Amino acid sequence: MTEKTTMSSLPDEHRTSFLKRVAGANTLWIGLVLLVLVATFGAIRPDAVFQVTTLQFLLAETAVLLVLSVGMTFVIITSGIDLSVGSVLVFASVASAMAMNAVSGGDATNAGWGVIAFGLLVAVVSGAVWGLLNGLLISRAKIPALIVTLGSFGAAQGAALLLNNGSNVSGIPDRLNRTFGSGTYLGIPNIVIVAAVVTALGALLLSTTRFGRYTYAVGSNEEAARRVGISVRGHLTKVYLLAGTLAGLAGFMGNAFFRVAVVTGHETDNLNAIAAVVLGGTSIFGGTGSVLGTVFGVFIPAVLEKGLVIIGVKEFWQPIAVAIVLVAAVWLDQTRRRARNQR
């Protein structure tokens, strides 16, 4: 019947105004919370907060978590979960560092761009393989995502330890660290630029493409998606593949930043990413959410942590403060859903 539908120039009269839509979005409120936090800390210690090095550090430290969280946003919108991202990051980081060392005769410290590119490829591919494995087990074998990714959370960590007998891998190319790790462009750390580009691409993918639309549809009502002919299994596989690939990239970014592939310290990355996504207004029940919200959600805990230290409050308060905001965010989401579904 589409052929019959004439394309007359009907005005968008039924469209809600832009302002109204923005005000109704969770994202705006989460963004305001972040702004208030920055303003509060800034008002108390403007000298320490608005320093270039403080901000540079804050951004650089969150860049890796941001990339993980972008992938997690897609997963959670499908009403899934991925507990394995931190372990996959470690695996990709170790595999990539060892691969770079191996092709440079044992030590890649002075290696050139060819080796670095190879290292990037190894990191991304090993992340993608873990993601694909997660996706296939979840969509084909119908094992709950929580269990599958709990399994790969342990397995990827174990495999990373096996690769190098449980120790960190050094020998990251100097050139990689100087450029991507600690280099800046117009004062912005390069690693942050990479994370920003990944985030922007993720946001566009989610909000403007068919892939994004299907991600929402699968999370909103899997059966409805299936009945209109969307390949739900295929789509879920792709979403977990995306999350794994981004975890692989995050592992490579970590290598560049820390100049070493560390096998510990990423055990709670998964929970931090989930917290960031949920803080950012993405519903843990699937169907709604945005990458922009996730960006805010990543920075709220980071700003709290830095800010509390700067104003001299014990930083042990940070997890407590984040916990309160997190639970409040989900409670708000629940209330909204209940109000909506009662109609």
Next chain:
Amino acid sequence: MSQPLLEARDLTKNYGTVEALRGASFTAHPGEVVSLIGDNGAGKSTLVKCLSGVEQPTGGTLLFDGEPLVLGSPNDARDLGIETVFQDLAVAPDLDPAANMFLGREILKPGLLGFLGVLDKKAMRKQATEHFTRFGATLQSIDVPIAALSGGQRQSVAVARSVAWASKLVFMDEPTAALGVVQRERVLDVIKRVRDEGVAVVLISHNMPEVLSVSDRVEVLRLGRRVARFKASETSVEELVGAMTGALTQEDAA
């Protein structure tokens, strides 16, 4: 009489030892509203599932425009212009009406952006608005999530969506079950309008006055078989109920 659009002959469907269909036949002609009625367990839902590709019959034949037809999946039926409005609606509550209408059939932007999978949201919204207006689904706004709409509006969206893509035939499984008086009238209006465009409508309903008011023909199922066929203008509620319960049978119906 014209050539049937869709014809089922002696369909059987077994679920293990349970015989849901025992040689059921069914006929739908282009541009008519035919109601499929029967008591609970008569096999209506199973028959519709077999005719819309959701389930595959154990035996019997399907004919589409006189040609033998095998439906392996709902997509096969959809490719032929056969759509279904399911009882449970099957919409994505977090997406807006336009997104739901075009779900699985998105319009992409032309050129490179379209190649990258970028949606043409504006075009979809525009076509959806026109379509909803045409089929009497009055929505205050086209871009709120379906979940924010009332039950009746949700139903109208589900009906309008299926109707939009049905070029040959649309199955409606109890499309008015959850509706108020006004909404119900509107759905019945839509059914007539669709019929007038030459599309066959198969209505499943328990509401006999409604069946008689909107249908051209009525086919009755009982215990997995067709037991009677009526012209809606020449029958009565009593006769339909008699056929459903077994008090009345027509020899030539099966």
